[in-house]
Amino acid sequence: MSPHEKVIKYFSAPHIDERGILTVITDNIPIDNFEIKRVYYVKTSKKNVIRGGHAHYRQTQILFNISGRLEIELYNSIENKKLLLTEYEGIIISPLIWINIRSLTNNSLYMVLADGEYNENEYIRDKDKFMELISSDN
Numbered sequence: 849m850s851p852h853e854k855v856i857k858y859f860s861a862p863h864i865d866e867r868g869i870l871t872v873i874t875d876n877i878p879i880d881n882f883e884i885k886r887v888y889y890v891k892t893s894k895k896n897v898i899r900g901g902h903a904h905y906r907q908t909q910i911l912f913n914i915s916g917r918l919e920i921e922l923y924n925s926i927e928n929k930k931l932l933l934t935e936y937e938g939i940i941i942s943p944l945i946w947i948n949i950r951s952l953t954n955n956s957l958y959m960v961l962a963d964g965e966y967n968e969n970e971y972i973r974d975k976d977k978f979m980e981l982i983s984s985d986n
Contacts, residue, residue, distance in 0.1 A: 883963055890960070907964040919952055
């Protein structure tokens, strides 16, 4: 995996008072030329829901876990890796990394920052095609 596929903490410590919880994402994202083009969030209703199941050709994304626990499975041509994300943790997902996201709790909520706009042609949704593509890069 590239050095990006590790757990990061780029949320500030939450500010908690009687009005609720305020959490801020800091602007020191450690990726050269990362410009946010799209932001979305995913809320799962029950545990063991699996999302992802794809890779991107060129797009880099940052996934921040907001609530609950997530199991992140990452695949590339060299290794497979599993990470657990708790609240306020995130992960940078480089291009050509296959990702599966499993919610380990009910009502998990996570947000994704992407450096590209939505383009279906940017997705690799067939895992056999992905494995063939990354094995030919070695």
